[in-house]
Amino acid sequence: MTEFYGYERPDGSVGVRNHLLVLAPIDCSYEPARRIAEQVDGAVAITQHHGCGLHWMVAHNLIGVASNPNVAAVLIFGLGCETLNADVIEEGLKPTGKPVERVIIQEEGGTLRAVEKGVRLLRGMAEEASEQRREAFPLSKLTLAVECGGSDATSGMAANPAVGVAADLLVDEGGTVIISEPQEMIGAEEHLARRAVSREVAEAIREMVARQVRRLEAMEVESRYMSRGNIEGGLTTIEEKSLGAVRKGGRRPIQGVLENSWNGLGRPRGGGLWLQDGTGWDIASVTHMVAAGAQVVAFTTGRGSTVGHAVAPVIKITGNPDTYRRMEDNIDINAGIIIEGGESIREVGERIFRFIVQVASGRRTKAELLGYRDFAVFKRDRAAERLLGFP
Amino acid sequence: MKMEEADNVATLLSEVSQGEVVEIVSEEGYVVDRVEALDAVPFGHKIALVDVERGERIIKYGEAIGVASRGIRRGEWAHTHNVDSLRLPERG
Structure with a gap:
């Protein structure tokens, strides 16, 4: 172990x-x-x-x-x-x-x-x-948050699948993983619901994503379309885009949906993969997963996000080899080696898993070394939520 | 790159020209297939691994990412011109 x-x-x-x-x-x-x-x-x-x-x-x-x-x-x-x-x-x-x-x-x-x-x-x-001194603990005491920001065509091909391999390895050793950003689950909700441990959890997943679709509709944003940049980059449908995004959470069963509202902040009740009803705003999204108990963050980026967090180490992983070369000072792991044919998704995923354990044991991430102490809390508009008929 | 065993498309890790033979690799890094590209296909776009009939589902990550809006042959470029979203059947 x-x-x-x-x-x-x-x-x-x-x-x-x-x-x-x-x-x-x-x-x-x-x-x-x-x-x-x-x-x-x-x-x-x-x-x-x-x-x-x-x-x-x-x-x-x-x-x-x-x-x-x-x-x-x-x-x-x-x-x-x-x-x-x-x-x-x-x-x-x-x-x-x-x-x-x-x-x-x-x-x-x-x-x-x-x-x-x-x-x-x-x-x-x-x-x-x-x-206080560090002591040895099993991975059942470790919760990883997975996040993405500044994505590009390589995110769904390399960085997210590799982080997904690491997430699965952590879960298989009793650890916990949290993935958020319901906006990026639109089109993947049936896939996620099929992986739910119970019918109640499957329903909670569908409801969470449906609420996000309703919010976007109310803002007159058409949630089923993608940007032209997405399509030029090779993404054909919203399903493909969202399946690529949720891949960073791995492929294990989904234990539950963590509430994140004025009614309460849900925390994982045991190991495995959990979804959080969060936001697509990167810094706040990380904050909410840290608030739910995540001690380490694995953050995938294509274009090169630089953010860290006030109380949790943020590990940066890019699937884009050019971004890694240009921004090596900010990026911890080059998953772009997958694109270049140097290593498989599995090999890079195993490397990310080992790195997560090292960081959990004290190794500093690039964002920490650069002094990033980002913090933001996202708040939903209670009046708007009421008008939409949400509890 | 073929993401899952069940997939009928693969994502290209580099641009290919028409007639080029493309090595298809698995998550573990094994070469699982060799496909002749029938079209020039850009980096990050998808190529069909089998003949797909109109109305058949396009599978990537082991899941349906859409449906073939016309027949797609093995080696053909699979994108918005021949694949529709299941969520958004009529394209705007």
Whole structure:
């Protein structure tokens, strides 16, 4: 059995990184939050830009990211008058048992006092976190998110099938895989439904994709057509495009659909492949899968996406050999070797799998080395969803 | 590149000219077939591996990606001119 080396958390989950998180529940307190994080090694600051009302989809995702085992400890840094406040976040983090502190600017008497208190608290947390050592764990403790962005003709031919091989190898060793972006499942929903473990799951898959089709229709986007670039690149139908996209999740049975709404944020209830009701916006899509518990991200790109994530290592894989040569500083794995006939899909997939385990054990990805700390939360418009008749 | 055993099309990893013999490889990298290209086919586009009748399904990734809008011969370029989406039968 393959093992990885991670940090055990009080709730039994295992982190592949030991980040300290400064969480500004509202962007009013983000500027000082960012400065606090800059003053403590290993810390990263996040916020959201949807206003200070209590939008539960946003709250679930902030709590989810702070609950991710890659986060060793959390400093909540609030303004004071926001509705989505420190109480909401702190309550949500209780089940994790991880260290949580809070500083509220209005209670401390201004920015300078709050920042000083924040830095001191965070330094204490950093000292404690630095005592932790990596230990060996089975892959049943590892969840991989798969994502694609800046796709081209090579994505469905090389990068996605190779990541799919790696996803299958992980699932076969008891691991968990999450794939999102329901917009890219349009045309592949029957294929996915056939792979569902139960009739209920099959129905949930069809419903999730149907909701996305309804949203596109309401926006007057014709979901069945493809762009001219897609067709010139060799994609003939929407079915072919979507089957190529979902291939990065591998070919194993689908265990369930993870909810991602104001009603809740679903987390995988065991190993295997799970679908998430997420967004096609890359950075937010990764955030939502990380909020659901993914510790590592495998991100395929054709044109050359550069993004990383605040708390999870993002592994970049391209199927385009030219993109790899031009952007080697950003791309971890060249699956373009498949196009050039140097290695098979299977061989590259096995290489990606080994790389995922290395990254889970501490190896830095290119996005991490470049300092990418991307973070964004996506929120569905509740009024629009209601008008469409969705629960 | 033939993605699955059941596929009746393969995706070209390089541009081919008419009359060229194309090696078809599996996910594992084995050569599973050799097909003479009846058309010039661009990189990333598909070539039929068997004769397909009008109305028959086009299979890639082991799944129907569409239906033949006319007969397609082994070695022919398979694309929007002879394949329709099952989701969008009449092309706009």
